[in-house]
Amino acid sequence: MKQEKWQSLLGLANRAGKLVTGEELVIKEIQKNRVKLVLLAQDAGKNTKKTIIDKSAFYHVPVKLVSDRYTLGKSIGKEARVVVAVTDTGFSEKLQSELDQIQWG
Numbered sequence: 001m002k003q004e005k006w007q008s009l010l011g012l013a014n015r016a017g018k019l020v021t022g023e024e025l026v027i028k029e030i031q032k033n034r035v036k037l038v039l040l041a042q043d044a045g046k047n048t049k050k051t052i053i054d055k056s057a058f059y060h061v062p063v064k065l066v067s068d069r070y071t072l073g074k075s076i077g078k079e080a081r082v083v084v085a086v087t088d089t090g091f092s093e094k095l096q097s098e099l100d101q102i103q104w105g
Contacts, residue, residue, distance in 0.1 A: 020035070026084070027055055030059050035056075042066065044069065069081060
């Protein structure tokens with residue numbers, strides 16, 4: 001299966017040390033105004049989705065939904081990840097433009 005461009009970009013951001021994963025760490029980084037973009041799996045739990053979306057909205061951080069936790073995790077070389085935060089402006093802008101072109105089912 002061909003990897004989407006956004007997945008390659010996310011992997012690159014991970015290797016550059018510009019990502020934070022895990023709900024608690026992501027929330028802490030959002031509160032410290034270090035997060036430029038949040039990627040949230042569509043299959044995340046209802047409470048997790050609400051917490052992340054509400055916190056991101058309060059701190060004016062854009063949130064993009066991606067297909068599922070396995071796709072998100074695989075993109076950064078991990079098993080499964082529900083939420084990933086990008087802390088770099090350049091990666092954030094490029095990822096947003098790539099994800100805006102995708103229609104999720």
